[in-house]
Amino acid sequence: MSATHFSVSRRNVIRSLVSGSLLMPGILSELMAGESPRDSAAANGPLSVKQPHFAAKAKRVIFLFATGGVSHIDTFDPKSTDGGRDGNGKEKLMGSHFKWQANQRCGTVVTDLFPHLREQLDEVCVIRSMKSAHFDHTEAAVGMHTGSATFTRPSMGSWISYGLGTVNQNLPSFMVIAPHLPYGGTQVYASDFLPAYHQGTRVIPGTQPIENLVPRSKQQRVQELELGLLSQFNSTHLQRRQDDSNLAARIKSFETAFQMQTAGPEAFDVNQETDATHESYGLKRGETSSFGWQCLVARRLAERGVRFIELVDTGSRPNWDSHGEMKDHIGLAKSVDQPMAGLIRDLKQRGLLDETLVVWATEFGRTPAKEGKNGRGHHGNCFSIWLAGGGIKGGIVHGETDDIGRNIVSGKVDVHDLHATILHQMGIDHTRLTYRHAGRDFRLTDVHGKIIREILA
Known part of the structure; x- marks a missing residue:
């Protein structure tokens, strides 16, 4: 033409x-x-790159959340006590249902539920002394994500988006890959009082991860002109309503949606990956709904500059909430073990692990006492999580629980401490990342939080 x-x-x-x-x-x-209507937006837009408070160890976070309450006793903090009773003589204790072994290089122990992940534990810091203030799924899950189980607050991903922006204006700064929502629903990735463009964008595994992502017309230049015209009108409209964050967020969301028409399909197209990479994640070619697909897409999004990526592992329903039978953990673990190990290994091979903070968490652990036939109840007094990369020491264990896995003996870590540490690795002082709302300054860690310096490299 x-x-x-x-x-x-x-x-x-x-x-x-x-x-x-x-x-x-x-x-x-x-x-x-x-x-181009996007030329100035990338440099001056609400998601433009912001400087951290100090030199960051990590550029991005991949947050893996196992909803339902994973048993620490049967995974990362195995206990052998079985058949006895607790100190009150009322509850029958039940030790780990599974055998355990140590990683031969670092000595960290994990049960046979995670044989693939065990091989990567020299890159991992296991925290066995996490504590939740709540025993209810919703409150504990929301608390893990937002730092508050009782009041509506922005999620951790939204705070990081607000604090740092994103290096890729063609993709959202905060993305959540979730086949089903965890307890707490959309609140786990909501922006609440932060500007709405910091809210997580949900991706649903499958053949169409985000609806209407494919352009309706192949005439991209025509669409650019249409949106350019719209952008001019929106800009004029917004100038008269500069304090309307909802309007600004809506405008930004439409801009990002257009940009994603090119960047999104390419980022989600794992068929570009080699057979060896698929095999590493335990992913069959053409499969788009497994946790392996989630993990591989997370690596691709990390490469493309997305700041915070959350993967929600809800199991296949039922989730990890194993009240009646701990053998339910077998299938759940099998679906995530190789993909998580593959993610760590792949990030390391590509030189991305040092600058990517990988965090695996659940809302709470499970009781050392038996419930039902061979199950366990909710237990917030102590449970296990793990971190890898992003300036975290690998091959170590932080914290200790008692002989039966009921209480913390040393190294207690609460959610505020975890959040403060994640922000620190991203170059953010958690006491300085604030937002003025309802007459006072809010922050992710509220008035709490201390950095877990023992685990920092």
Whole structure:
């Protein structure tokens, strides 16, 4: 197509949109000049890159959340006590249902539920002394994500998006890959009082991860002109309502949606990966709904500059909430063990692990006493999580529980401490990352939180 023909076509498009009479001369000249509506947005937009408070160890976070309450006793803090009773003589104790072994290089122990992950434990810091203030699924899950189980607060991913922005304006700064929502629903990735463009974008594993992502027309230049015109009107409208964050968020969401039409499908297309990479994640070629797919997409999003990526492992329903039978953990662990190990190994091989903080967590652990036939109840007094990469010491264990896994003996870590540490690795002082709302300054860690310096490399 000749330049002259194309110029005429653009004029026809613009005139067809606004009948030739509603367009201000300044807007018309900009569009005719072919100026991209995104040129200035990337440099000055609400998600533009912001400088951290100090040099960061990590550039991004991949947060793996196992909903339902994974038993620490049967995974990362195995106990052998079985058949006895607790100190009150009322509850029958039940030790780990599974055998355990140590990683031969670092000595960290994990049960046979995670044989693949065991081989990567020299890159992992296991925290056995996490404590939750709540025993209810919803409160504990929301607390793990937002730092508050009793009041609506922004999620950790939203705070990091707010504090640092994103290096890729063609993708959201905060993405959540979730086949089903965990306890707490959308609150686990909500932005609450932070500007709405910091809310997580949900991706549903499958053949169409985000609805309507494929452009409706192959004439991309025509669509750019339409959106360029819309951008000019939106900008004028927003200037008269500069304190309306919801309007700004809606405008930004439409801009990001357009940009994702190109960047999104490419990022989700794991068929570009080699057979060896698929095998590493335990992923069959063409499969789009497994946790292996989630983990591989997470690595691809990390490479492309997404700041915070959460993967929600809800199991296959029932989730990890094993009240009646601990053998339920077998299938649940099998679906995530190799993908998680593959993610750590792949990030390391590509030189990304040092600058990517990988965190695996659940909302609470499970009781050392038997419940039902061979199950366990909710237990927030102590449970296990793990971290890898992003300036965290690998091959270590932090904290200790008692002989039966009921209480913390040393190294207690609460959710505020975990959040403070994650922010620290991202170059953020958790006491300085604040947002003014309802007459006072709020922060992710509220008035709490101490950095777990013992685990920092």
